[in-house]
Amino acid sequence: MKIHDLITTTAELADLCARLAKADYVAVDTEFMRENTYWPELCLVQIADDKEAAAIDPLAEGIDLAPLLDLLTNNEDVLKVFHAGGQDFEIIYNLTGKTPHPIFDTQVAMMAISQSEQIGYANLVESWLGTTIDKGARFTDWSRRPLTERQIEYAIGDVTYLSRIFPRILKRLRQTGRGAWLDVEMERLADPENYSNNLDEAWHRIRPPSRNAQVLGRLKALAAWREKEAQDKNIPRGRIMRDETLADLASHPPKQQADLAKVRGLSAAWRENDIGRRLMRVLREAEPLPADEMPAKPQRGAPLGKEGALVADLLKLLLKIRTREIDVAARLLARSEELEALAAGMRNLPVLEGWRYEMFGRDALELVEGRLAFAVFEGKLKMTHVDEVTQGIAAG
Numbered sequence: 001m002k003i004h005d006l007i008t009t010t011a012e013l014a015d016l017c018a019r020l021a022k023a024d025y026v027a028v029d030t031e032f033m034r035e036n037t038y039w040p041e042l043c044l045v046q047i048a049d050d051k052e053a054a055a056i057d058p059l060a061e062g063i064d065l066a067p068l069l070d071l072l073t074n075n076e077d078v079l080k081v082f083h084a085g086g087q088d089f090e091i092i093y094n095l096t097g098k099t100p101h102p103i104f105d106t107q108v109a110m111m112a113i114s115q116s117e118q119i120g121y122a123n124l125v126e127s128w129l130g131t132t133i134d135k136g137a138r139f140t141d142w143s144r145r146p147l148t149e150r151q152i153e154y155a156i157g158d159v160t161y162l163s164r165i166f167p168r169i170l171k172r173l174r175q176t177g178r179g180a181w182l183d184v185e186m187e188r189l190a191d192p193e194n195y196s197n198n199l200d201e202a203w204h205r206i207r208p209p210s211r212n213a214q215v216l217g218r219l220k221a222l223a224a225w226r227e228k229e230a231q232d233k234n235i236p237r238g239r240i241m242r243d244e245t246l247a248d249l250a251s252h253p254p255k256q257q258a259d260l261a262k263v264r265g266l267s268a269a270w271r272e273n274d275i276g277r278r279l280m281r282v283l284r285e286a287e288p289l290p291a292d293e294m295p296a297k298p299q300r301g302a303p304l305g306k307e308g309a310l311v312a313d314l315l316k317l318l319l320k321i322r323t324r325e326i327d328v329a330a331r332l333l334a335r336s337e338e339l340e341a342l343a344a345g346m347r348n349l350p351v352l353e354g355w356r357y358e359m360f361g362r363d364a365l366e367l368v369e370g371r372l373a374f375a376v377f378e379g380k381l382k383m384t385h386v387d388e389v390t391q392g393i394a395a396g
Helices: 010-020 065-075 086-096 106-113 121-129 149-176 181-190 199-205 213-233 245-253 257-262 274-285 302-326 336-343 354-368 386-396
Strands: 025-033 041-048 052-056 080-082 104-105 372-377 380-385
Touching: 010 052, 025 086, 025 149, 025 354, 041 149, 052 149, 052 199, 065 080, 065 086, 065 274, 080 149, 086 181, 104 106, 104 181, 106 121, 106 149, 106 181, 199 213, 213 245, 213 257, 213 274, 257 274, 302 354, 302 380, 336 354, 354 372
Parallel strands: 025 080, 080 104
Antiparallel strands: 025 041, 041 052, 372 380
C-alpha cells in the first residue's frame, strides 16, 4: 500500500479524492480536539482504500476540504468504513449538514458476529491482524503544528489497518448470512437527525428535577439558552453552567438577578453581568411544558409488579442463552428496557420485528405467553417448548 506524505493543498486533495472515488470502499478516521470548545475542532482526516492511504491536514493554510467532503457525503458508489464513527459523523455533519453515506461501522458489525458489545479499535486490530497498536500518540495535541512523524504514522495506521480488516469482517458476515441484519443499523447511524443540534431537544440530556410542567418548561428554556450561549462563545456547555445548577434554577427560580449570587455553582458576578440578565429574561419568559411533550412516567420496578419483574428476569436469561448459542452481542438483539416492556405487555417493539423476531423475539414472546420453558440437558441450560416437555413427561 502506498502511504502519502501529509496532504496540505487543495490540489493534492482533489487528486487523491479523484482516485478514491473509483474505489469500492474507503476507510476513514479523524483526529479532533473538543476539550475547550463547543464545536469539535477537526485537526486531521485519514483515509485509505486497499491501494493507498493518506492523512489530510484541515488546518493547512488555504486548503479547501470540498473534494473530500463531496466524496464522503455525495458519492453513493463508495462505501465509507468507520470504527465507532459517531463523533466522525458529527464533525462531517457540522461541516456539511450531511452525514457520510453509505456507511459501514466495524464496531457495530462485530456485534453481529461476536458477543463483543463495544469492541475498541486496538482490540479489533489485535483480534483480526495480531498487531498491537502503539497508543502513545493517541492523546497528543492534534491541533499543534507541525505534526510529528510519530503522530502521522499513528493516525494513518488507523485507516490502513481498518482497510485490511473490513473485507475480512464482510466475508464473515456473508458466511453467517447476517449482513442484512446491519442494513437498518447502518441507516440509523447515518441519519442526519442524530447529529442535528436542535436546541429545543437539549433538555432531554438533563435529568428532570420533577414532572411539574412549569419546572420542565423552565428546564427546556434554560437548556436551549445554555446551548446557544455555549455555541456563541464556542466553549463546552458545562462552562456556562453545570447540569445540576441548571436543574436547580428550573426548580427554584430566583425572583431577581441579585439572587443568582446565592445559587450554588454560579459566581457572585452573575448578580450584575449581562449573561445573568439574559438568564433572568429566559426564566421570566418560560412557558409550562405542553402536555404532548411531557416525558413518559418511568417504567422501572414497581409498574411491572413482582410477577412481571420475574418474567423480565427470565427474558434476560433467555437473551443470554440465545446470544451464547448464536454468538452475537446481546445489545444488538434487544435492550433491557425492551424486555421489561415486553414483560409488561407491550408488543410494538423492535425485538418483535424483522430479523430480531426470527432470531430472538419469537422465543421471547412464547416465553411471555407460556409456550416456552427452560430445561437442563447434559448440564447445559436450554430452551424447550412446553408441549415437548409435557409429551416427554407423558411418555415417561
